[in-house]
Amino acid sequence: MAIDQVTSGIEGGTAGEISESIRNLVGAGMLCPGDSVPPIRELASELGVHRNTVAAAYRLLVAAGVAETRGRRGTFVRAIPSLEGEGSIALAGHVDLSSGNPDPELLPDLGAALGRTSYSAPLYGTAATDPQLEQWARASIEPEVRRPFAITITNGAVDAVERLLTAHLTRGDAVAIEDPCFLASVGTLRVNGFRAVPVRVDAEGITPDDLHRALSSGVRAVVCTPRAHNPTGNSLTAERAEALGAVLADFPHVLVIEDDHFSAISSKPYHRLAPASTTRWALVRSVSKFLGPDLRVAIVASDVDTGARLSTRLRAGANWVSHLQQRLTSDLLGDPDVIDQLAEARRTYGHRRTTLTGALSARNIHVPDSMDGLNVWVPLERDSTPVVDRLASQGWLVRDGAQFAATPDRPHNALRVTASTITTDRARRFSAALAKILAG
Ligand SMILES: Cc1ncc(COP(=O)(O)O)c(C=O)c1O
Numbered sequence: 001m002a003i004d005q006v007t008s009g010i011e012g013g014t015a016g017e018i019s020e021s022i023r024n025l026v027g028a029g030m031l032c033p034g035d036s037v038p039p040i041r042e043l044a045s046e047l048g049v050h051r052n053t054v055a056a057a058y059r060l061l062v063a064a065g066v067a068e069t070r071g072r073r074g075t076f077v078r079a080i081p082s083l084e085g086e087g088s089i090a091l092a093g094h095v096d097l098s099s100g101n102p103d104p105e106l107l108p109d110l111g112a113a114l115g116r117t118s119y120s121a122p123l124y125g126t127a128a129t130d131p132q133l134e135q136w137a138r139a140s141i142e143p144e145v146r147r148p149f150a151i152t153i154t155n156g157a158v159d160a161v162e163r164l165l166t167a168h169l170t171r172g173d174a175v176a177i178e179d180p181c182f183l184a185s186v187g188t189l190r191v192n193g194f195r196a197v198p199v200r201v202d203a204e205g206i207t208p209d210d211l212h213r214a215l216s217s218g219v220r221a222v223v224c225t226p227r228a229h230n231p232t233g234n235s236l237t238a239e240r241a242e243a244l245g246a247v248l249a250d251f252p253h254v255l256v257i258e259d260d261h262f263s264a265i266s267s268k269p270y271h272r273l274a275p276a277s278t279t280r281w282a283l284v285r286s287v288s289k290f291l292g293p294d295l296r297v298a299i300v301a302s303d304v305d306t307g308a309r310l311s312t313r314l315r316a317g318a319n320w321v322s323h324l325q326q327r328l329t330s331d332l333l334g335d336p337d338v339i340d341q342l343a344e345a346r347r348t349y350g351h352r353r354t355t356l357t358g359a360l361s362a363r364n365i366h367v368p369d370s371m372d373g374l375n376v377w378v379p380l381e382r383d384s385t386p387v388v389d390r391l392a393s394q395g396w397l398v399r400d401g402a403q404f405a406a407t408p409d410r411p412h413n414a415l416r417v418t419a420s421t422i423t424t425d426r427a428r429r430f431s432a433a434l435a436k437i438l439a440g
Contacts, residue, residue: 033079150307233371
């Protein structure tokens, strides 16, 4: 419902007063999420002010996260965005190849490990990071970053990315993200009012030309997945990482966040993105994919200033990530049996991806076999949404590539098929069903 010009109830003679008045109407429930505010020209004439004053008032509303502009359609009161995430709700009679989840059988038994954990409960005032986990993190990350760094622990990677962005950026700032993109990163940008600038991903990772374009357009941060990109499964090659580093070298103050979510079970080497000249950087290593998403721990190595900002933000809110989770993480990561289990998980996921890509290839659906991660990305030469619907009607749940668009105007015609628990029989039957749909 558009607010009526004559009875708008909006008051004020300055941008600040007009924006305050609209915020009060929203607060009182007289303007609801999704409602449009009056066109600039109309409100200016109603209030007897210059159009620029109303335009400035609307900019204040957008900056405060109260309203959003939808191009020529106008300015609207912002609704709480509905966000897509990993996971799915089991549907009886369906085979779920959509969840993006790890195989529970390949995760260590956290319940059993809890009983063996050397944990003593700290009180307020204790250092935020568990010393044993910090030691493990420093030893494993030092050879890879080769410069001074801080270690901070967050409640997973998505939490880390959000805290990092909000520590350095403000609402309205532009952030370069991969296209297609991990759903939670798109959501983080939307919720915090950052503007997504898409950077295409090809077989070797994000593309230098697109990155250069994004950086030249003024993005303040780049979020990149160096390995096992979700959804495509692509990883940065050494050559690509070097080329991207050369592009980033001209923009030393742009925050570079590397979300290395598959680290310990990746089948690819890690190639560092941020060049030595980058002043603000963070390497985020979540344990969700190999110790389980419920452990809610990510290790963040970052430049020292970013580390200080991150821990200050933590102190102002959650304070610290439970030492119980931290100690459990470091006990598990230091356990030789768990290390063997992780190696087994890496082999098994590789085998399952190949099982699926092989079965697809036998049906003439060819996808690259260089992928990593839990999913297989199947590009289509037609609109993927009806294909996803037809698969669902036959009992196969997969994710529509369109969901992973970095911005809604660039949907991808592809399927993301989670291969983490797939069997040979299922891979064959799924490929046959897909081939039949594509032939129809
Ligand atoms: C790219 C990417 N980053 C991070 C994560 C894990 O996030 P978190 O540590 O918050 O569970 C995932 C899980 O699907 C992912 O695909």
